[in-house]
Amino acid sequence: MIEKVYDPKKVEDRIYQFWLKTGFFNPDKLPGKRKKKFVIALPPPNVTGSLHMGHALNATIQDILIRQKRMQGFKTLWIPGTDHAGIATQVKVEKELKKEGKTRFDLGREKFLERVWDWVKKYGGIILEQFKKLGCSLDWSRNRFTMDEKYCEAVNYAFWHYYKKGLIYKGKRLINWCKRCKTSLSDLEVEYKKEKGNLWHVKYPIKEEGSRKKEVGRYIVVATTRPETMLGDTAVAVNPKDKRYKEFVGKIAILPLVNREIPVIADQRVEMEFGTGAVKVTPAHDFLDYEISLSHKLPMVQVINEEGKMVNVPKEFEGLDVFEARKKVVEKLEKEGFLVKVEPYEISLPICYRCGEVLEILPSEQWFLKMDATHPPPSRKRAPSLAKEAIKAVKSGKVKFVPKRFEKIYLDWLNSTRDWCISRQIWWGHKIPIEGEESVLDTWFSSALWPFATLGWPKKTKDLKEFYPTDVLVTARDIINLWVARMVFSGIEFLKKEPFKYVFINPTVLTKEGKRMSKSLGTGIDPMDLIEKYGADATRFGLIWQVKTGQDLRFDETIIQMGRKFSNKIWNATRYTLLQIPNSKFQIPKKLKISKKMTKAQKEIIKSLEKTIKTVNKNLEKFEFGKAAENLYHFFWHQFCDKYIEESKKEIKEGNPFTKKVLLYVLLKSLILLHPFIPFITEEIYQKLPLKNKKTSIMIEDWPS
Numbered sequence: 001m002i003e004k005v006y007d008p009k010k011v012e013d014r015i016y017q018f019w020l021k022t023g024f025f026n027p028d029k030l031p032g033k034r035k036k037k038f039v040i041a042l043p044p045p046n047v048t049g050s051l052h053m054g055h056a057l058n059a060t061i062q063d064i065l066i067r068q069k070r071m072q073g074f075k076t077l078w079i080p081g082t083d084h085a086g087i088a089t090q091v092k093v094e095k096e097l098k099k100e101g102k103t104r105f106d107l108g109r110e111k112f113l114e115r116v117w118d119w120v121k122k123y124g125g126i127i128l129e130q131f132k133k134l135g136c137s138l139d140w141s142r143n144r145f146t147m148d149e150k151y152c153e154a155v156n157y158a159f160w161h162y163y164k165k166g167l168i169y170k171g172k173r174l175i176n177w178c179k180r181c182k183t184s185l186s187d188l189e190v191e192y193k194k195e196k197g198n199l200w201h202v203k204y205p206i207k208e209e210g211s212r213k214k215e216v217g218r219y220i221v222v223a224t225t226r227p228e229t230m231l232g233d234t235a236v237a238v239n240p241k242d243k244r245y246k247e248f249v250g251k252i253a254i255l256p257l258v259n260r261e262i263p264v265i266a267d268q269r270v271e272m273e274f275g276t277g278a279v280k281v282t283p284a285h286d287f288l289d290y291e292i293s294l295s296h297k298l299p300m301v302q303v304i305n306e307e308g309k310m311v312n313v314p315k316e317f318e319g320l321d322v323f324e325a326r327k328k329v330v331e332k333l334e335k336e337g338f339l340v341k342v343e344p345y346e347i348s349l350p351i352c353y354r355c356g357e358v359l360e361i362l363p364s365e366q367w368f369l370k371m372d373a374t375h376p377p378p379s380r381k382r383a384p385s386l387a388k389e390a391i392k393a394v395k396s397g398k399v400k401f402v403p404k405r406f407e408k409i410y411l412d413w414l415n416s417t418r419d420w421c422i423s424r425q426i427w428w429g430h431k432i433p434i435e436g437e438e439s440v441l442d443t444w445f446s447s448a449l450w451p452f453a454t455l456g457w458p459k460k461t462k463d464l465k466e467f468y469p470t471d472v473l474v475t476a477r478d479i480i481n482l483w484v485a486r487m488v489f490s491g492i493e494f495l496k497k498e499p500f501k502y503v504f505i506n507p508t509v510l511t512k513e514g515k516r517m518s519k520s521l522g523t524g525i526d527p528m529d530l531i532e533k534y535g536a537d538a539t540r541f542g543l544i545w546q547v548k549t550g551q552d553l554r555f556d557e558t559i560i561q562m563g564r565k566f567s568n569k570i571w572n573a574t575r576y577t578l579l580q581i582p583n584s585k586f587q588i589p590k591k592l593k594i595s596k597k598m599t600k601a602q603k604e605i606i607k608s609l610e611k612t613i614k615t616v617n618k619n620l621e622k623f624e625f626g627k628a629a630e631n632l633y634h635f636f637w638h639q640f641c642d643k644y645i646e647e648s649k650k651e652i653k654e655g656n657p658f659t660k661k662v663l664l665y666v667l668l669k670s671l672i673l674l675h676p677f678i679p680f681i682t683e684e685i686y687q688k689l690p691l692k693n694k695k696t697s698i699m700i701e702d703w704p705s
Ligand SMILES: [Zn+2]
Pocket: 178, 179, 180, 181, 182, 352, 353, 354, 355, 356, 357
């Protein structure tokens, strides 16, 4: 007999241990022939991470797909692992050091890296243990880390491959620079914060040719939000269509405070509506100005260094930090009569996505991976660029986004992307494998190899042959460009095959009020608390229930409570069913045939079950997880419990010969269908069913079609 009340706490850990013992998470240990494969690579969470609601939803979706396919007879593999998460991890350890009053430079590179490895050993496994609590059927025998020995080999191989092909180069380019982390950041790693600032209008006198007397006449007024950078100006630019400035184009302006002669140029990239319509051009500290300087062959004068201090400027400003310099520049402009006016202006300040420091844009020697240029060698044929290959993969339908609208984010970025700055001046990561080079690779360089490096690539392993490409990638929208696009071109480049067929972008989990969930804002909910309170099944079911066609998810805890009630309902229906069949075992057929002698209620419940099977299968195929959960809930609660179980009480009194079999049949099929959603309780009950043809685990039961 089974206990009166279902207590997930007594069941879930025990069941997970049982699953591990069966070995069925490992595709090589699954019974039967299983010719077709189904593979998912878990988006590796950062080693610094602990489970948040986004992970919980993301992992539940993957587990549903994997469990269903496993029951459908596929050879299923779900690969786990963690990402070393370069800057993120380094910042964590630096914070720890700060408490001891030290910086990483006090320790030196080697000692610091030892600290990071200690940290990783201590905390790096937490999130994986949490995935186990959630019930994830990951193959732990294939667990990987983006800095394990073999993974490092893969990263080096990829670097040299690109390098030999001429796709990796070193160059002085403008980059985003974090002066706190002391590293470059890619455009995708820059965040913006709105702040109240000013727009300063500054007079630049025009040098009049042929005139000997000191000219007091004409000047051009430029508007800027960063007056201190004017010390590095090498031109003034206006739009060629701007009638106000026609007479100035081609003239020479005198840069105030510096007295440098700089040309007034016309360029269509200048916005006529911004400020006065005339802008200063500072090629060393602004991306657009840099582009303009290339077209007009302007020199570049760097005035801010990597410490955020002024350099190559008049003595009175030398060595000041940018904010002091701004104050001083403005003061002097005012004193000398160059400042026309100041107006308040909201600015969008670029900040470091890891530490929040205001970023500088400056020229730096960095390593780049060519994204858009075509490259001839080694064969004479011009190979298509990495970006173009990734675009083609989606346009041809070889990689499909679900929901489809996310394609646009991917394509827009690839169509406009610049070369990828792959070097970072931090210590934690894959060191660039070139002698004398101190930088490490962008953490996404290694993540881009995830779907195949996890399978043993660059070695031609059995796993690589058998399990590449994967089938579905389930991920969040904010890393479509950082990660998804780069995996696609890497897969094509190294294995001539797209790394997955579907990219399912899971909904973002928001608060009930539609706000972002954030630990620091106190609006986050810890999924581990939910598991503690309601059990993993209820947490999974409640989360999945709220996944509605491409919509963001406004998390409602009462739905998790509903999941808990549903578990109890299933438990009670089981108790009732088992009570009717105390001492007999049944052979349950794959499909129970409707007999003419059955009651109306029996015929109806069997038909209703068949209909539910069809709908659930259809919805799962379309990644409509919430709908599939609803289908099952309504069938079980309203058709089976409310209707048939009630009817069956009468039938049993009358001694109907079909009742027990119908009860057990419907219960068993329901458990199988529910297993991917609520794996623990369904396994616990399955083990108690009086079946003659029982499998070791419900995990390998036949999925109904
Ligand atoms: Zn930073």
